[in-house]
Amino acid sequence: MGLLSIIRKIKRKEKEMRILMVGLDNSGKTTIVMKINGEDTSVISPTLGFNIKTMAYQKYTLNIWDVGGQRTIRSYWRNYFEQTDGLVWVVDSSDLRRLDDCKYELDNLLKEERLSGASLLIFANKQDIQGSLSPDEIAKVLYLDAMDKSRHWKIVGCSAFTGEGLLEGFDWMVQDIASRIYMLD
Amino acid sequence: MEDNEQPSHDSAATAAAALEQKHAAMLERLANRHQSRATAKPDSNSSGSTQSFLSQFSQSKLSIDDQISRIRTQPNPPQKAELEAISLGISALEKLVAEHSYLLPPYEVRNSLTAITHLRQTLDDASAAVAPKKKFSFKNKSSKKSAAPASDQKSEVVSEVESNKTNPRLGKLGLMDSSAAPGFRNKDKEELEMEFNRGEVDARNGEFTLSNLRDCEVRLKGCLRALFVDNVVKCKVYVGAVMGSVLIEGAEGCVFVLASHQIRIHNAKKCSFYLRVRSRPIIEDSNGVRFAPYCLSYRGIEEDLAEANLDEETGNWANVDDFRWLRALQSPNWSLLPEHDRVGMLNTDKKNEK
Ligand SMILES: Nc1nc2c(ncn2[C@@H]2O[C@H](COP(=O)(O)OP(=O)(O)OP(=O)(O)O)[C@@H](O)[C@H]2O)c(=O)[nH]1
Ligand SMILES: [Mg+2]
Numbered sequence: 001m002g003l004l005s006i007i008r009k010i011k012r013k014e015k016e017m018r019i020l021m022v023g024l025d026n027s028g029k030t031t032i033v034m035k036i037n038g039e040d041t042s043v044i045s046p047t048l049g050f051n052i053k054t055m056a057y058q059k060y061t062l063n064i065w066d067v068g069g070q071r072t073i074r075s076y077w078r079n080y081f082e083q084t085d086g087l088v089w090v091v092d093s094s095d096l097r098r099l100d101d102c103k104y105e106l107d108n109l110l111k112e113e114r115l116s117g118a119s120l121l122i123f124a125n126k127q128d129i130q131g132s133l134s135p136d137e138i139a140k141v142l143y144l145d146a147m148d149k150s151r152h153w154k155i156v157g158c159s160a161f162t163g164e165g166l167l168e169g170f171d172w173m174v175q176d177i178a179s180r181i182y183m184l185d
Numbered sequence: 186m187e188d189n190e191q192p193s194h195d196s197a198a199t200a201a202a203a204l205e206q207k208h209a210a211m212l213e214r215l216a217n218r219h220q221s222r223a224t225a226k227p228d229s230n231s232s233g234s235t236q237s238f239l240s241q242f243s244q245s246k247l248s249i250d251d252q253i254s255r256i257r258t259q260p261n262p263p264q265k266a267e268l269e270a271i272s273l274g275i276s277a278l279e280k281l282v283a284e285h286s287y288l289l290p291p292y293e294v295r296n297s298l299t300a301i302t303h304l305r306q307t308l309d310d311a312s313a314a315v316a317p318k319k320k321f322s323f324k325n326k327s328s329k330k331s332a333a334p335a336s337d338q339k340s341e342v343v344s345e346v347e348s349n350k351t352n353p354r355l356g357k358l359g360l361m362d363s364s365a366a367p368g369f370r371n372k373d374k375e376e377l378e379m380e381f382n383r384g385e386v387d388a389r390n391g392e393f394t395l396s397n398l399r400d401c402e403v404r405l406k407g408c409l410r411a412l413f414v415d416n417v418v419k420c421k422v423y424v425g426a427v428m429g430s431v432l433i434e435g436a437e438g439c440v441f442v443l444a445s446h447q448i449r450i451h452n453a454k455k456c457s458f459y460l461r462v463r464s465r466p467i468i469e470d471s472n473g474v475r476f477a478p479y480c481l482s483y484r485g486i487e488e489d490l491a492e493a494n495l496d497e498e499t500g501n502w503a504n505v506d507d508f509r510w511l512r513a514l515q516s517p518n519w520s521l522l523p524e525h526d527r528v529g530m531l532n533t534d535k536k537n538e539k
Contacts, residue, residue, distance in 0.1 A: 026432050026449055042494065045464035046449055048506060049296045071451070072469055072508040094392045094411060095432070096366060129410050129429075130391040131366050161429075 016061045017177050018083050020118075022109065023090035024102055025069035028125040031160035032090060033066045036170065041160065046070065050080065057174055074105065081114040085177045086121065088169075091142075093124045093132035093157070103142050110147065119176040120153035121169050128159040152176050235293065238285045242278065242297060249274050249304055257311045268312050275304050368394030368413075372401050381407030381425070395422065404533045406483055408493050412445070423481055423533050426493035442481045442531060444495045450474065457522055460502040461495055468519055469508040477522040478502050483533045 021029045025046060034041045037055050047068035055062050065080050067073075089106055092098075109115060122144065124135040135157040139145070147153060154172050158165025252271050256263040282289075282297040289297075369377045379393070392411040395403060398420050405412075405424045412427050416435040424431075427445035436453040444461040453471040460466060461479035468474055478498065490496045503521055510516035 026430055026447075042446075043463050044447070046447060046467045046506075048467075048508075049293060070449070070467070070469055070508050094366075095413065097394075097396075097413060097415060126411075128390065132392075 015059060016063055017085045017174065017181075019062055019064045019086040019088060019173070020080055020084045020115075021064060021066045021088045021090060022077055022105075023069055023088075023123075024092065024095075024098060024105065025071070026095065027069060027090040027092040027102075028123075028160045029066050029069065029088075029090045032088075032123065032125065032158070032166060033064055035160045035163055036166050049073070049076075057170065060174060060178065062174070077109070078112070081112055084115055084118045085181065086173045087115055087118040088121045088123060088173070090123045090125050091138055092126050093134075093138055094126045094129040096133070099138075099141050106142060110151070116151075117180075119173050119180070120147075120151055121173045122153065122155040123165070123169055124155060124157045125160055127157045127164065128161045152180070234285065235289055238281070238289065239293070242281060242300075245274070245278050245281070246300060246304065249278065250307075253304070253307055253311050263312065268308070271308055272305075275301060275308065278304070366394055367391060368396060369398060369401075369403060370394070370396045372398050374400040376402045376404075378404040379406070381405065381409045395420075404483075406485075406489070406533070408489050412443075423531060425481070425483070425486060426489040426495050428493040440528070442479060444479055444481070444490055444493070446493075446495070458502075459528070461490075461498060462501050463495065463499055465501055465504045465506050467506045467508060468516075471507075471509075472518040474519045475522040475526075476502055476505055476519065477527045480528065480530050481533065482530055 021033060023029055030044050030047055030051065031041050033051070033053050034044065037053055047066065047070075050065060050067040053062075053064045053066065055064065067077055067080055087109070089109070091102055095102075110120075122138070122142070124133070124138040126132050127134075133141070135155045139155050144153065144155060154169075154176075156165050156169040156172070158169060160166065249271060252274070256267060256271070279298075279301050282294065282301065369379070377398075381391075381393075390410055392413065393405065393409050395412070395414045395417060397415075398417045400419050401417075402421045403423065405422075408426045408428055410427070411429040412424065412431045414422070414431070414433040414436065417439055418436075419438045420436075420440075422439060422441045422443070424441075424443045424445075427443065429445070430447035430449065431443055431445045432449050432451075433441070433453060434451045436450075436456050438454070439456045440459070441456065442459040446463045448458075448460065448462050448466045450456075450458070450466065450468045450471055453468065453474050455473040456471075457475050457477065458466070459477045459480050466476070479502065487496070505516075505519050507516035507518050510518060
């Protein structure tokens, strides 16, 4: 209760954005966050709960919530929905076998009322792996075109391994959020 | 928590190791305490207590954060009493975690402990910054290199916990045919070997799949980026160096010998894993799985392991996390393979190795 209203107040003052990173386990969420933050990505364990990274990005402060994607803990995702400005859905583009799982979980997430105003960035990660699907193919499998018309979304191919695509994705998202939130203030 | 005080000149690494030991010892003590309780609480109760713990924890943490940032920004250097008060607050928070950790899910325990480590560090930093000549030293000093894995740093607990629900699975989308990707599929009683060759850069940038195998022996040599394994029964799987992650979904009665950066094991029954892994292995929905150190050799394996940054033994093969086990107590689903039950060094150069 009190906590959230405090967060909200501070957020407006300091141009904070709250970003929620979700996706199946092994998709590369933690690696993406560490890479973007310029940290060592050579030893990363599967995420047991969640991590929060606060980083300056352009003139904004991003509060990035990186939540573990193992099946057992997916039901906890909803604890982090409140106040989310940007939703990053990370896909392992080389894991063809679990794309149906991936679609199922994403669809569930998009039904969520509390996330309805959030900008949606889909990272088609692991583009460096040979045989991974392209962003276009991922978009098709996930039926992204069928998404609610009011949703702001974009899919970007990336590799947390090389860093390619990460800034393009975050740039879009931060601009999109900024134009929705701060222009109105 | 109050024993083993660190001398302040300790190097970061020693301090981190000591801190880790201390945490491990604490968890063990708590686990023992739990065991000695005659009546275990049913799971349904623990989620309520978890919730109240989390809200209590996050409130105290927030107030400590607040105090620290105040001493950072105030014009006058902080008084010793001020610093002590904050330090006491952190200790109280630690106690709160300790008291609850016998019924908290292990990741909440770890997150909370990491958050505490972080608070201490922040307080240390803040007091060092305002008073360069340190007159005051804290108990349980932590170090920059926290004992927790890097990915767990800066964790915070601001969540509510709800009971777990498994999601009903959707049928296949049928859009993508995953069987086109490189791999061994639908084999029975075969010996399968694949070499991801040194020099062929393309091959080592690829992933590989083992799917629907029964009574097979699989030997993968060289480096590869990622390995997916699903539905394998009574197989022996010997793998060189995986530069990324291994994902196993569905295995029964198998022996795996694997070196990789990460490994996730889902739905495994009665399997042995001989691992070299840079991060903590995790299991989910598994039982009867046993772990031992990596024991593979073939011509050129040293180069492969070095190439993939896997030449060092981290000891992580024994640090297994079970997502299905909600207590700080050792999970009944996995164990260390006793030394006398382990296979010796396996050489996959010769055929029909036993
Ligand atoms: N080749 C390649 N590997 C990647 C890439 N991104 C992540 N990985 C690897 O994929 C594995 C999983 O990465 P994580 O960042 O732990 O994945 P996660 O989504 O945080 O997983 P959970 O915490 O379990 O939800 C690691 O072994 C990474 O090294 C990428 O772009 N290319
Ligand atoms: Mg993670």
